[in-house]
Amino acid sequence: MATQATAQRRLSFLRIAIALQTLTIFLQAVSAGLLLTASYGETLHSVGARVMYGASMLYVLAAVLAWKPGGGPPRPVWHACGFLVLASVQVVLGIAHVPSVHLPLGVLMFGLSVLALARR
Secondary structure, eight states, X not given: OHHHHHHHHHHHHHHHHHHHHHHXXXXXXXXXXXHHHOTTHHXXXXXXXXXXXXXXXXXXXXXXXXXXXXXXXXXXXXXXXXXXXXXXXXXXXXHTTOHHHHHHHHHHHHHHHHHHHHHO
């Protein structure tokens, strides 16, 4: 019984981590709009990028914690690591000012994050 409750907590932590990641990506889209219209948009988008990256790292941690102790399938860990790679590419593209790839990748990341959230 205690094992099942612990597994439930790990899965809910994973779900919370994915939800946080999805929210931060959505807020990045909002701050991108502010980037075009407000003087503080660049600062907000830059801070948001760091928060989004941190949320992606939290997703990896939550996936490992949900997988390793319980002996579950490693698929969520691979998804989380793949997402962290996408987030890394996104940050590099943003710093390099390559909006032609940065924007579509952001939309793709939001869609994948929503999909991951719906699957949990």
